[in-house]
Amino acid sequence: MSADPLWSWNLVGDVRQMWSYPFMVNAFRAGAIVAVVSAAVGWFVVLRRQTFAAHTVSAVAFPGAAGAVLLGVGAVSGYFTLCVTAALVIAALRGTGDREESALTGTVQAFLLACGYLFTALYKGLLEGPQTILFGTFLGITTTQVTVLLGVGIAVLAVLALIGRPLLFASVDPRVAAARGVPVRALSVVFLVLLGAATAEASQITGTLLVFALMVIPAATAQTLTARPAASLLLAVALALAATWAGLIAAYCSPYPLGFFVTSFAFTGYVLALGVRVLRTAVPGRPVGEVAS
Amino acid sequence: MIEAMEPAVRAVGPRAVRVPASRQAAEPVLELCDAAVRVGGRTLWSGVNLAVGAGEFTAVLGPNGVGKSTLVKALLGAMPLAAGEVRVLGDRPGRAGHRIGYLPQRRSFDASMRIRGIDVVRMGLDGDRWGVPLPIPGPRRRAARERVDEVVELVGASAYAHRPVGECSGGEQQRLLIAQALVRRPQLLLLDEPLDSLDLSHQGGIAALIGRICHQEGVAVVMVAHDVNPILHHLDRVVYLARGGSASGAPQEVITSETLTGLYGTPVEVLRASDGRLVVVGRPESAGDGHGDGGGHVG
Amino acid sequence: MTALSQPFFQHALLAGTLIAAACGMVGYFLVLRAQVFTADALSHVAFTGAMAALAIGYDLRLGLFAATIAIALLFGALGRRARPDDVVIGSVFSWVLGLGAFFVTLYTTSRSTADGTAGVSVLFGSVFGMSAGHAATAALLAGGVCVLMLIAARPLLFATVDEAVAAARGVPVRLLGYGFLAVAGASAAEATQAVGSLLLLGLLAAPAGAAIRLTDRPYRALALSVGLAVTEVWTGLFTSYAVPKMPPSFAIMATATAVYAATFLIRRPVPRTS
Secondary structure: OOOOOOOOOHHHHHHHHHHOHHHHHHHHHHHHHHHHHHHHHHHHHOOOOOOHHHHHHHHHHHHHHHHHHHHHHOOOHHHHHHHHHHHHHHHOOOOOOOOHHHHHHHHHHHHHHHHHHHHHHHHOOOOOOOOOHHHOOOOOOHHHHHHHHHHHHHHHHHHHHHHHHHHHHHHHHHHHHHHHHOHHHHHHHHHHHHHHHHHHHHHHHHOOOOOHHHHHHHHHHHHHHOOOOHEEEEHHHHHHHHHHHHHHHHEEEEHOOHHHHHHHHHHHHHHHHHHHHHHHHHOOOOOOOOOOO | OOOOOOOOOEEEEOOOOOOOOOOOOOOOEEEEEEEEEOOOOOOEEEEEEEEEEOOOOOEEEOOOOOOOOHHHHHHHHOOOOOOEEOOOEEOOOOOHHEEEEEOOOOOOOOOOOOOOOHHHHHHHHOOOOOOOOOOOOOOOHHHHHHHHHHHHHHHOOOOOOOOHHHHOOOOHHHHHHHHHHOOOOOEEEEEEOOOOOOOOHHHHHHHHHHHHHHHHOOOOOEOOOOOHHHHHHHOOOOOOOOOOEEEOOHHHHHHHHHHHHHHOOOOEEEEEOOOOOOOEEEEHHOOOOOHHHHHHHOO | HHHHHHHHHHHHHHHHHHHHHHHHHHHHHHHHOOOHHHHHHHHHHHHHHHHHHHHOOHHHHHHHHHHHHHHHHHHHHHOOOOOOOHHHHHHHHHHHHHHHHHHHHHHHHHHHOOOOHHHHHHOOOHHHHHHHHHHHHHHHHHHHHHHHHHHHHOOOOOHHHHHHHHHOOOOOOOHHHHHHHHHHHHHHHHHHHHHHHHHHHHHHHHHHOOOHOOOHHHHHHHHHHHHHHHHHHHHHHHHHOOOOOHHHHHHHHHHHHHHHHHHHOOOOOOOOOO
């Protein structure tokens, strides 16, 4: 996994050496794009309490990639096709009620993962097995891939910026928003499509199983720390970026996978934020955010 | 302190007012003696005196946030008293759970709850027993089924008791939940805002149902209410809770300008409309917790 | 008939049947309590537990049960009334999954005898690879889960549908909440051995979802959920035996999904009025 795990504590030299590998430069670029896009979309996921849907959409990237490899088309198209399709399916199934919806979402997820397993079982040539798709790799990211990531990322962020305000309104208070003429249902569908696209992006770097970490943990951390929407959105993006880059450096210097470091750094931040929150509640007189009380 | 007061009213605590009820049962089902409750270091109410006999209908009234639901919790034994004494069915609260029917505040089942109404009622009968009910025909099974049918009939829910409870309207769900509370033939019924979120015609229907159960079946009823009017002519007794005090007694004695003014320490006027409805002017809310929603308060 | 004479198939059938029954029962309550996402999280935790045990050198099953039950109880402690928030679950389990990735690497790099496919078989199950001893243990534990669920079914149903009244009636609502999460963790660990940690969610959600669509009577739905789960596992096992290219866990999932999808074609029974 590691390229050349020599960390001499000569920071400038080390960074220069790390960036002398083109794949590491690409990894940092791709990581930055993915972190920003996932954190922004994930912030709304956490606000809308759609974690289960988000997890299902991200899990679906696995059969997408496996199926695309089996068919001989590029994995990238597989990621995008299946994630967006799954998002649309979930959007179509929404509104059937809590229990039914969760049973449906769970079944869709398990079935599609089973399909992914079937594809890898049929395609014996997949040397490393499904684990690369599931847990991600930062090796061998090409410049073309970065360009695709950048393009899709900009598109996702642009749409999100466009619908951001009504989406926030519809997420916080759907009935009032609907009464004001906000197209709540249409927004929810558009948002799920954005979620699919963002997931497909992130899957290529962190692996399908860990995309969810990049989406949910930074946003949950930020919303724990502040109740102001703009501040917590920016904080979520910053946290995701920090976790990803720190994870990349750690993964570069050690034999352990990127996903482990990214999730661990992000989760440490989350636990610290919860600690801060507990302290703030314990010390009277300081106002505490109203999120997730 | 409390100057203009009717002869029937006498002060007990600093701001407590007690009106002896006209109809006092020999053996009260429920007794509160100088009771007080503290939540988070703050006294919600204190000096509450109340005795409810079998077949008596009592309403607990007061502004939002004054601790009406807390009173019900104290009667269930889920909330310890800070002072005073409480006896429920001749025992400490929490001991006689199976002889109490309880209807918590604002419950509704969403449409995805695919369980029949009759199953929800049945849970009131034996839902706390371990194991699964075995499908073996026998006298006990038949008796259970008959009791459930009987109580569903009593609340007038037969038409929809076999539909999934999530598909029933708010009023229908409320009737089924009352049936659930009644199915074990309780001696005391604790209802927490059962008329909330119902429209006027349903409010009247449910209030009449509770009044009928109370007076015909001899069940003591304690009901937390927002508005006294739908239940007014079924009531035997009311308890007004205020920040730190309370007043209890027969409705016509307690719901008066003098008593409420004395209790809330702010001018309150009770007007009787031509249709018999009571209108309380002067916002007792403002004396309560500051949660007043503005405007005149009814009840 | 040839399938039934094969020892590996007999083991799979024995373990699969009881695991399916346990999952059907637990799944019904998971769906009714709207805790399917918790099960999703536990299924991923199962992977980490198994890989951690392998990396340290213990029996895989020890790690499975320890991890799922411990995290299930942690979820209980994190939520009010033993019902945690989805975002908290999501944050915890994605980190646990990250740990899983770490243990996979640790396992494959540190142990020379490491079996390269161990990770895959934890993720996707290897029901046909069970030894007689493993199958017997799995069947026994699954049977225990079934017995526990049957004992707790009625009060758990009460606490699920009507928590406040159940608590007032003296039903130990909190204890049941924790106990149920622990049992759900145990059945996730069980099901990992049959269909794998990534797919067990289907075995928990699909039969229960179908049963809830087919009947409004709680105990009938519970029985139906068990029946469907067992039938689906049997169908999956036989299909996979007949078509060797198809992994058994895929066959089971495909059957379960097909049955669930079919319930959407059936019109709901017209409510009976009496």
